[in-house]
Amino acid sequence: MKKCLLILFVFVTFKCAAQPYADSVYNPHIKTIEFYNTKKQASFPVITLQSGEQVLLTFDDLRGGSINYYYSIEHCDSKWNLSNISAAEYLKGFQEDRLTDYTYSTNTLQKYTHYELKLPNDIIAPKIPGNYILKVYEDGDKSKIILTRRLYVLSNRVGVSADIVSSNDPSLKQTNQKINFQVNYSGLNVQNPNADIRVLLLQNARSETGIWSNTPTSIRGTQLIYNDVSINDFPGRNEFRRFDTRSLKLNSERVGHIYRDTANTVVLLGDPLRNQPGYSFQYDNDGNFFILNTEGSEPRRDGDYAHMYFSLAANKTDKEGAAYIVGKFNDYKTDADSKLDYDPVKGRFFTNLFLKQGVYDYEYVWSDRGTGKPDDIPIEGTHFETENDYQLLVYYRPANARWEELVGYRLLNTVKK
Structure with missing residues (x-):
């Protein structure tokens, strides 16, 4: 009896301690992860169920050689916890497969092996819509996981319309962007809209x-309306900073110096504080990055790596908090790898990152010592005019169902109507 209670205690403790899945890298040798719908590079990783659409995963292993990588996908709820269903209910084919598409780097100072994977494929394919977590791990051992990516599988069963307007709060009109939207669920059997449908x-x-958005402002027939003055009000933030290292021979945008010896070193121009009241337009890629190489023919195979040196004048010190550099290239993680050091003599924060050639968007995040809350606005500023993409995802859980489905998706842009 005691042994049974101990096993139950361990199981309950593990279940309670489980964390939602996120886009993460668990091995420092794994670099340059890309994951997107193959229709457009760097796009949101959403595919429509049984449409023939695929997502592409690519990454580099700086250890070189070939390693036995395996992958699997698992169904999750809208909050990225594993769904309480068996693999047979959400998968076609097998539960895992070996990753066999890889090539070795050529003509690079940094040697690496480049891996690629397309999903769905003949071996593994989702059977039902919803959130899926893609796991890649070594030797078929899921305890040796190297990365996870979030995959969105859509079954278009609702209509979505939306508008982007300025904030209803007079004090936020110059800084915020508000999204009002409607969801038409006539194609669904919804008993309680407040409980059956949620929108992210x-x-x-x-x-x-x-x-x-879990509760609509009002309901009109089969249309859920979300337009309360206090909801879905986003800081517009600022356009992302960017740099261009397509060439490691010629200085380009934001590049101060390039050194080539046993390794590539790129010193970028110093970054100023941008928390100013006036908006200044500059083109960006909404946080994304693109692997490009003007001296080669296939950037994913002959693009080289370089130590990129960043410096920031933030009018703050490390006694007040910590500065981080983030972008899609590091999944916006504010951790030890993205944290900047502080030079009290120069009064600047600095760091270096080991990145592959290409065009990168990035920004700085400040974590105040008092609150400990990461926030990009103290360094980057926020403006209503900033060009942004918004992804609207509609989730549906029928009464007594054991999983949630992704039944609606809409891509919005503040400039492109």
Whole structure:
């Protein structure tokens, strides 16, 4: 009896301690992860069920050689916890497969092996809509996981319309962007709209700044209306900073110096504080990055790596908090790898990152020592005029169902109507 209670205690403790899945890298040798719908590079990783659409996963292993990588996908709820269903209910084919598409780098100072995977494929394919977590791991051992990516599988069963307007709060009109939207669920059997449907809004595909809408402002027939003055109000933030290292021979945008010896070193021009009241337009890629190489023929195979040196004048010190550099290239993680050091003599924060050639968007995030809350606005500023993408995702859980489905998706842009 005691042994049974101990096993039950361990199981309950593990279940309670489980964390939602996120886009993460668990091995420092794994670099340059791309994951997107093959229709457009760097796009949001959403595919329509049984449409023939695929997502492409690519990554580099700096250890070189070939390693036995395996992959699997698992169904999750809207909050990225594993669904309580068997693999047979959400998968066609097998539960895991070996990753066999890889090539070795050529003509690069940094040697690496480049891996690619397309999903769905003849071996593994989702059977039902919803959130899926893609796991890649070594030797068929899921305890040796190297990365995870979030995959969105859509069954278009609702209509979505939306508008982007300025904030209803007079004090936020110059800084914020508000999204009003409607969901038409006539194609669904909805008994309780407040419980059966929930909507997630993402700005530039960033989950850490997402906003949930679980209760509609009003219901008109089969149309749910979300337009309350106090909801879905996002800081517009600022256009992303960017740099261009398509060439490691010629200085280009934001590049101060390039050194080539046993390794590539790129010193970028110093970055100023941008938390100013006036908006200044500059083109960006909404936080994304693109692997490009002007001296080669296939950037994913002959693009080289370089130590990129960044410096920031933030009018703050490390006694007040910590500065981080983030973008899609590091999944917007504010961790030890993205944290900047502080030079009290120069009064600047600095760091270096080991990145592959290409065009990168990035920004700085400040974590105040008092609150400990990461926030990009103290360094980057926020403006209503900023060009942003918004992803609107509609989830549906029928009464007594054991999983949630993704039944609606809409991509919005503040400039493109």
